Amino acid sequence: MKEPIVCDYLIIGAGIVGLSLAYELTNRFPEKHIVLIEKEDRVACHASGRNSGVLHAGFYYSSDSLKARLCVEGNRLMKEFCREHEIAVKRCGKIVVAANEAELEGLHELERRGKRNGVEVSLIGTDELARIEPNAKTHKQALYSPTTASVDPALVCEKLSEVLKKKGVxxxxxxxxxxxxxxxxxxxxxxxxxxxxxxxxGLYADKIARDFGFSKHRVILPFKGIYLQYNGNDLPCQTHIYPVPNLLNPFLGVHYTLTVHNRVNLGPTSIPAFWRENYSGFEGFKWGEFLQILYYEAKLFLFNSFNFRKLAIHEIRKYNRKHFVGLAKDLTHSCKANAFNEWLAPGIRAQLLNTETLKLEMDFLLEGDEHSLHILNAVSPAFTCSFAFARYIISEKLA
Known part of the structure; x- marks a missing residue:
């Protein structure tokens, strides 16, 4: 029998959270032996490499949340890392538009949250909106976030892994x-x-946590996110354009995303998935996962928790491209629907469900003891927050 590999810190998962934790640990404790294990053959194969690459500003989140606490600093630190390692950042900003009078209050709530969270954000009128983003359409006012940006998430993770190896991880x-x-x-x-x-x-964090006595009343409920890519000869927008979201759930609605590669994507969906890596066809299918997730999704549908029935039906309809593009038409003056014609590779959101309350967890969640720490619900804006999140975890949970 082989001797075990001995280390000070063993990190499971080479997504952005695991990589940034290893990065911060080795910067603080260069003498420590750090090992990171990953079930795939490279970094960022799942959510970290499949997300939109948007660096969020931090105005969506209630001020008492970890997301609010970490997003502004995370945005700054990610841009700093990219600058240091010559990774492109598209500083395009974001516009949030209102469709009608009722959504104006949601817009004002986002501004209030942003101000409380220390975010550079402002309400603008239609004249200023036309200057910043001529194609965006709003009712009376829009919210402008100049610090929202875009990066290539897979490239960031690859560079992190290179840096870690040089540091001895x-x-x-x-x-x-x-x-x-x-x-x-x-x-x-x-x-x-x-x-x-x-x-x-990520998607398996809850299962591993249960081996250590944690995540007893929580389970990952996967949601599939798919974007449509614009393939016209022009660019339909110069900034990200988002709708006012429903702040009672963690999804931000169909929006225009301007990528660092100067492409425009529309999405994402938030379609309930039936197993954890339910990307395409029966790839990654596991009976146990299927039955567990089907049980909870049926329960949510029966009790209509957080209006799950409407959400599920609404999201499944997005498989129809015409319907999907139609949802974005109210965000802009002009939308060349036929040019949004290429479905991109899907990602899976590892959304945590509280099985006692049947509600989705809205914030990052950490559980652990002196032997193990379990990062649960590391969903958006986890990529943006990652470096700040790592600093918080090490200072507050590992010290």
């Missing part, structure tokens, strides 16, 4: 967590013995 690919056995972490390749385990496994 060991990243082991194709290593899948199996179970805990006493003080050992068993995988398909080797056994590991760590002074502290950090679970940043």
């Amino acid at each position: 060991r990243i082991h690919f194709a290593v899948r967590y199996l179970r805990r056995k006493g003080g050992l972490i068993l995988t398909n390749r080797s056994d590991y013995q760590a002074k502290r385990l950090i679970n940043a496994a």
Whole structure:
């Protein structure tokens, strides 16, 4: 029997959260032995490499949340990392538009949240809107966020992994967590013995947490996000254009995203998925996951928690391209619907559900003890927050 690999910190998951944690740990404690394991053959194969790349400003989140606390600083630190490593950042800003009088109050609430959270944000009239984003259409006022930007998320993660390797962090690919056995972490390749385990496994974070006695009343409920890419000869917008969201759920509605590569995407969907890696066809299908998720989705549909019935029906209709594009027409004066004609690779949002209240968790969630720490519900804006999130975790939870 092989001797276990011994380390000070063992991190599970090479997405942006696991990578940024390793980065902050090795910067603070260069003498520590840090190992990161990833079940895929490269970094950022799931949510971190499949998201829109939007760097959020931080005005959506209530001031008592970790998201609000970390987003502004995370935005700054991500831009700083990109500047240091010559990674392009598109500083395009964001416009949030109102469709009618009723949505104006939502717009004002976003401004209030932004001011409380220390975000540079302002309400603007239609004349100023026409100067900043001529194609955006709003009712009386819009919200302008100049610090919202875009990056290439996969490129950021790849650069992080390069930096980590140079700093002596060991990243082991194709290593899948199996179970805990006493003080050992068993995988398909080797056994590991760590002074502290950090679970940043995304879609599987809740399952690993339960092996350590955590996430007892919470389960990952996956939602599929798909974008449509614009393939016209022009650009329909110069900034991100978003609608006023329903602040009672964590989804931001169909919007225009301007990428760092100067492409415009429309989306995303938030379609309930039926297993955790339900990207395409029956790829990644697992009976156990299917039955568990189907059980909770049926329960949510039956009790209509957080208006799940309407959400599910509304989202499934987005598979119809014409309907999907139609949802964005009210955001702009001109929308060349036929030019939004290419579905991009889907991503899966690892959204945490509280199984006692049947409500979606709105904030980041951490559980753990002196032996292990479990990062649950690391959903948007986790990419934006990642460097600030890592600093918070190390200072507040690992110190």
